[in-house]
Amino acid sequence: MIYQKLGETGCKVSRVGLGTWAMGGDFWGSVTEQQAIATVRSALDRGINLVDTAPAYGKGRAERLVGRAIQGRRDEVVLATKIGLVWEGGMRHCLAPETLAGQLEASLMRLQVETVDLLQIHWPDPQTPLEDTLTELERLQRAGKFRYLGVSNFDLPLLQEALSKGSVVSVQNEYSLLCRAPEALMPLCEREGVTLMGYGSLAGGMLTGKYRGMPEERYDRRVKFYPYFKQPHLGRALRTVEALEKAARERGVLPAQMAIAWTLAHQHTVALAGAKTPEQVRSNAKAAELTLSAAEMDGLISFPDE
Template sequence: MTTETIRITNIPVPVSRVGLGTWAIGGWMWGGTDDEASVATIRGAIEQGINLIDTAPVYGFGHSEEVIGRALEGMRDKAVIATKVALEWNDGRVRRNATPERIRQEIEDSLRRLRTDRIDLYQVHWPDTLVPFEETAAELLKLQQEGKILAIGVSNYMPAQMDAFASVAPLATVQPPYNLFERAIEADVLPYARDKGMIVLAYGALCRGLLSGRMRADTTFDGDDLRKSDPKFKQPRFAQYLSAVDALEKFARERHGKSVLALAIRWVLDQGPTIALWGARRPDQLNGIADVFGWKLSAQDLADIDALLAEHVTDPVGPEFMAPPLRKKVA
């Protein structure tokens, strides 16, 4: 398989344009996980040329990072590790904290869990408006100068917030939610990234599995699965989105001989300087990655896809439900 790659500033090796997203590998909010299967999934991704592994401390409260560290034992240099910083948790409750003290604690914890001496891409997970963005940026710049991180990124930031951050430290990437169904960044973050030469890591590229083509009207979600609180998976919206997926599946087969899953990822890659994050926790969930590469969507394809979406999804909703709360100011 020939994997498409892209260059990220300060990362010395080409980075695969599909990255492995490991939120589900942490288990939390995805109904549990199987560590042996997760290790096999990470190694399987590397074998297929997918070298970007994206994680975060909050994914399973450290568990995702620990599993990645174990999986990459003896093959660390084959991977580009992207993790995050500036969320803290207590009794399963998550909140934002981008203070220098929190960052210093987290970098050491992440390095230990990942069994590595460097983080290739270190991203601020959510903007913390109680800490000046310049102050957070200054601490990450120090980590970069110390060699503990190579490239700096942010996640879920808006352009004005990135401007403030970038006045102190160079930003290589931004990671927003982006997929066929969730496209708010086209109004601001995506053109900003293009203009600034930043790479966009699109998370939720398959929209929590909606665009996998595997979901049906009777699909249910158990335990702490976040899709239980996602308005897309509640009726009547769920039926609208499934109808759109069926139409997209037919379009992909007839026009390109591809699956809807391959179409969804290809669409993200064709939008600009993008990397699509592909969430998986079992090796079989990597099936179909090869179908993403080696072709492109035409302008007519893109217009026809937009028309299909407008026809089937009459009550669209974004990913806002996923945002963790801001901290409260202390009097």
């Protein structure tokens, strides 16, 4: 595994991280507790030390499973979770300062830890001034509840605002061959020493080559988040998959590994790749050491929609 600094801190994170949304069991089809725990532990065995979760993943289920999986191995983990999505008859954004301590304490209890390494604002809350949120989070940070602060799903102006008002070490946005919007953030991230964590590096599994349309499992709802499984985006996605499969055959690797390696070719970038089995996480880990040529990089650039 290859590691890099988290922002400008002394903390080193694996360039491939484990995303745990699938372990929530509410969006990605079924996954047993045994599978989820084995997957987290397999990631640690492979040198993946960045484990990213959130209260919103299965209404806390993913956090609970991660907490169980890392028992006895806490010192091997850079543990990242999020704040700002609450379930009250439905999921809503809430970064009101008076709610943050309670949200974070609930996560710490589910994770069975006293502090998390990276706490991230999950989504912006347009009803709450960002400065108010950051002020309260700084208080919680000083109290030892978390080590570093990150943001997620922030556009360029909001990231600039966050950096002007607080110490932010990372930004986590969707980034893959099918979603390149975060490239607009890269110059700022490089100047300010902010790590870009790209989630969805496999575009919800589309870039593995496994799918040619909608997932068949009854309880798989990833299509509600990722648009690539149906038109008008499916055609572009499938052309990208075909290019990945061709390039992967030529290199003797898997399409998923090529897709992850493509995101890692960009400086200051970490790829968060979800997994539901130890086999998947072992495959994803290998992508960290795969270097693509300029020609391969260019050949995999997303095709335009028809």
